Amino acid sequence: MSENKYTVLLPTYNERENLPIIVWLLCKSFEESGHDFEIIVIDDGSPDGTLDVAKQLQDIYGESRIVLRPRAKKLGLGTAYVHGIKHATGNFIVIMDADLSHHPKFIPEFIKKQQEGNYDIVSGTRYVGSGGVYGWDLKRKVISRTANYITQVLLRPGASDLTGSFRLYRKDVLQKLVDSCVSKGYVFQMELVVRARQFGFTIGEVPISFVDRLYGESKLGKSEIFGFLKGLLHLFATT
DSSP: OOSOEEEEEEEESSOTTTHHHHHHHHHHHHHHHTOEEEEEEEEBOOTTSHHHHHHHHHHHHOTTTEEEOOBSSOOOHHHHHHHHHHHOOSSEEEEOOSSSSSOGGGHHHHHHHHHHHTOSEEEEESSSTTOEEESOOHHHHHHHHHHHHHHHHHHOOSOSOSSOOOEEEEHHHHHHHHHHOOOOTHHHHHHHHHHHHHHTOOEEEEEOEEEOOSSSOOOOOHHHHHHHHHHHHHHHHHO
């Protein structure tokens, strides 16, 4: 087995119900595939007690597997990754959502793909091959497809799913990308791929099924959609 270690960055905000399940699935997936790993939980001051749950999980799985790096308040996705990378001991980093929309069973496939093509980044895609979206109404699907289409036309990124957030990065590559990014929130995921193309990093893709969150509220509202479009235009203007 390779000497690689994989760090999963899990930014959380009010994910008390989902966290035990996602952590269990992650540990199971890594243990079955035999890869060394750690999970860094970056909780942004969740009022629902997510951090207490994370501490219990740390007691169960051990401090070498579950690393807690909480922050006092909600500071956003981009800065959560910056914060997480600082503490990562793996040479590869997986970023994913903690709300069970991304299934850890795909991570061994990401790793295999990375090793086959020696890629800098492997991205999960909902829009190629067996990939798909489940549990979304038509409106959400249309918004997602449209956002992806507009992005493809404007930015020609060389990846089929830009707004997805389930990816594997070489640690030094992610560090460089994060340092060069200016956006926050949803656009941040997209900017990472656009910058990757600018730097000439290689991207492999693995089809994934995306399942809408089981517990809690979706964080996608009108203001997020507006922010996304604004961020997209800014990226178009500056890349």
